[in-house]
Amino acid sequence: xxxxxxxxxxTSLDDRGHGAKxxxxxxxxxxxxxxDDLIVDRLExxxxxxxxxxxxxxxxxxxxxxxxxxxxxxxxxxxxxxDFETVYSELFDFSRNYSFKPxxxxxxxxxxxxxxxxxxxxxxxxxxxxxxxxxxxTSPPNRRDGGPGSYxxxxxxxxxxxxxxxxxxxxxxxxxxxLKGGIATKNKKFNAMIKQIEKISIRSDEPILLTGPTGxxxxxxxxxxxxxxxxxxxxxxxxxxxxxxxxxxxxxMSALFGHTKGSFTGASSNRSGLLKEADxxxxxxxxxxxxxxxxxxMLLRAxxxxxxxPVGADAEASSEFQLIVGTNKNLKAMATEGLFxxxxxxxxxxxxxxxxxxxxxxxxxxxxxxxxxxxxxQRYGEQLGFNKQARKRYLKFALSPEATxxxxxxxxxxxxxxxxxxxxGGRIDExxxxxxxxxxxxxxxxxxxxxxxxxxLRSRVDALIGPEEAANLDLYDHILISGIAEVCASSRSMxxxxxxxxNHSRTQKASNNDSHRIKQLLDKYGIRFQDLSVKTQT
Numbered sequence: 001x002x003x004x005x006x007x008x009x010x011t012s013l014d015d016r017g018h019g020a021k022x023x024x025x026x027x028x029x030x031x032x033x034x035x036d037d038l039i040v041d042r043l044e045x046x047x048x049x050x051x052x053x054x055x056x057x058x059x060x061x062x063x064x065x066x067x068x069x070x071x072x073x074x075x076x077x078x079x080x081x082x083d084f085e086t087v088y089s090e091l092f093d094f095s096r097n098y099s100f101k102p103x104x105x106x107x108x109x110x111x112x113x114x115x116x117x118x119x120x121x122x123x124x125x126x127x128x129x130x131x132x133x134x135x136x137x138t139s140p141p142n143r144r145d146g147g148p149g150s151y152x153x154x155x156x157x158x159x160x161x162x163x164x165x166x167x168x169x170x171x172x173x174x175x176x177x178x179l180k181g182g183i184a185t186k187n188k189k190f191n192a193m194i195k196q197i198e199k200i201s202i203r204s205d206e207p208i209l210l211t212g213p214t215g216x217x218x219x220x221x222x223x224x225x226x227x228x229x230x231x232x233x234x235x236x237x238x239x240x241x242x243x244x245x246x247x248x249x250x251x252x253m254s255a256l257f258g259h260t261k262g263s264f265t266g267a268s269s270n271r272s273g274l275l276k277e278a279d280x281x282x283x284x285x286x287x288x289x290x291x292x293x294x295x296x297x298m299l300l301r302a303x304x305x306x307x308x309x310p311v312g313a314d315a316e317a318s319s320e321f322q323l324i325v326g327t328n329k330n331l332k333a334m335a336t337e338g339l340f341x342x343x344x345x346x347x348x349x350x351x352x353x354x355x356x357x358x359x360x361x362x363x364x365x366x367x368x369x370x371x372x373x374x375x376x377x378q379r380y381g382e383q384l385g386f387n388k389q390a391r392k393r394y395l396k397f398a399l400s401p402e403a404t405x406x407x408x409x410x411x412x413x414x415x416x417x418x419x420x421x422x423x424x425g426g427r428i429d430e431x432x433x434x435x436x437x438x439x440x441x442x443x444x445x446x447x448x449x450x451x452x453x454x455x456x457l458r459s460r461v462d463a464l465i466g467p468e469e470a471a472n473l474d475l476y477d478h479i480l481i482s483g484i485a486e487v488c489a490s491s492r493s494m495x496x497x498x499x500x501x502x503n504h505s506r507t508q509k510a511s512n513n514d515s516h517r518i519k520q521l522l523d524k525y526g527i528r529f530q531d532l533s534v535k536t537q538t
Contacts, residue, residue, distance in 0.1 A: 002041040002105045005032060006131060008122070009047035010113030014058050022061070026140040026149055028112040029058055033066040034148035040108075042070045046094065049075045081115045088121045095130040107133030108153070127156045172198065179224045183371045187361035193353055200351050201225050202232060207303060207323040207348040212355030215408030218326035221355065222284040225324065229282065235322065237281025240274050244290040252295050253311050257302075263312020273310060275302055278321040288348075289329035289340060296341045303347055323348065358405040358412065365398055368409065372416040377426075384420045386428045394433045397440075401459055404444045415440060460485070465525050481525055484518075488532040494518040497529075 007029050016025035033040050043062065047055050059071040076090045100107065109126045111119045125131045135154040141147045175198045185191055200208070208225070210218040219241065226239040247255050254264075258273025275283060285291070291299070302308040303323055307316045325348050334340035358365065377384045386394065397403055405411050419428045419436050461470045461478045464485060470478070484501070491497035498514020499506065506512045522529055 004042045005040045005108045006044045007110035008114035028138045031148045046074045108136040112138045185364045205322045206350045209352040210326045215410035216355040222324045226282045240278040241284040243286045245287045259311035279319040283321045284324045286326040288325040289327045300344045358408040376420045384426045390430045390433045
């Protein structure tokens with residue numbers, strides 16, 4: 001593989017000494033071609049046309065010390081070598097027009113010559129792989145030693161550096177752990193979502209939309225995003241959080257955008273408003289679907305232009321804030337009904353994440369239980385815990401179809417709080433657990449009545465194809481599987497089941513193969529007919 005060096009001609013460093021004395025001076029471009037353990041097969045020499053004589057002299061000297069090095073000239077139009085835009089544009093054009101052949105050549109970008117601006121541009125182009133390969137830095141010799149000096153290669157592909165890669169991995173893991181509140185969650189979809197949120201928390205300041213049922217943890221996640229950004233220096237202001245359901249009428253405008261003294265009855269002094277308070281920080285608007293259309297319009301402008309007009313003011317105010325919004329409503333459906341602005345949805349929907357309910361990530365129940373127990377201990381200043389049988393009893397109920405967890409993590413927090421307060425000496429026993437289970441059942445009786453058919457459906461499908469497979473299917477599939485299973489269980493053969501299920505469509509076909517159609521349906525979900533049928537003796 002050939003080695004190709006890309007270097008700017010050093011109009012000062014490469015032009016040192018005259019006549020024979022020039023061989024006593026250290027010249028970086030020449031030095032790069034004098035290294036015993038580095039053979040430069042081709043040197044791509046970049047310079048301004050009026051330095052042609054210097055380029056010819058350097059090339060002649062390179063031929064003397066390294067005859068195997070081919071020197072290729074490239075003229076650059078640099079009116080001002082200290083102007084970043086001009087220099088970067090010229091070097092960028094060179095990189096785009098050059099025919100790189102990484103399969104047969106390795107490339108070194110020399111960053112010792114040229115202005116500091118040029119060196120920065122070469123670094124950036126190499127770091128972004130427009131100039132593929134590594135950087136090479138040449139250094140003058142020790143005064144005592146003389147000679148061509150030394151060189152150092154710098155590979156900007158950080159993935160090749162195990163220690164750096166490990167450091168990045170550790171830092172990312174810590175950030176993700178913070179976003180999860182230190183809870184060792186197992187749900188794959190939730191973990192993947194948090195991993196992506198960690199990236200955008202660091203790299204983006206665009207709005208984030210958090211959806212999901214009440215109690216799924218939207219507020220807590222917004223707080224953790226803020227804490228992560230604050231610690232990393234991404235925001236310098238504070239977190240301002242408000243539930244939009246508490247904002248009504250004129251109070252909504254005033255609370256969000258502020259007002260001037262005397263702008264309406266009761267406005268006895270100026271008010272800065274929540275958007276202004278969030279300047280340089282983060283604004284979390286929970287239940288944004290409760291905002292009126294007028295407030296939505298002003299919020300849209302504030303997000304896009306970072307400017308807004310306080311109530312009663314003549315001059316606009318400004319605020320640089322990042323917006324996170326939360327809702328348990330379908331904003332697109334609201335927009336269809338004229339209750340929410342479509343343009344605002346478009347603006348806040350760049351990063352959208354749906355937080356699953358507690359029931360949808362039930363495998364994370366136990367670590368979240370431990371988290372709530374630890375949080376209770378910290379809040380009340382006493383150590384709280386279960387005895388062995390009580391914990392087993394509580395978990396058995398919590399993971400059963402009887403537990404709807406309708407309020408999600410709020411239900412769990414309330415449940416732990418009640419058991420903690422009623423426990424003796426911070427020890428939750430079976431009596432505490434049984435009382436709590438009774439209370440939860442009573443709280444959820446309406447939900448249980450309304451969802452009993454779905455719970456029964458879920459349990460039937462779990463039994464047929466396994467809970468892991470069933471968890472990845474739509475409700476449509478659950479209903480379909482359950483219905484097919486019920487018909488097959490009452491049929492003597494797949495043909496009989498087919499005649500029942502396709503009682504109309506089969507009459508439209510020239511030939512019927514009811515068994516094959518049933519088998520295709522069952523094979524799709526990995527179900528065997530003999531496991532469903534109640535065949536009788538004939």
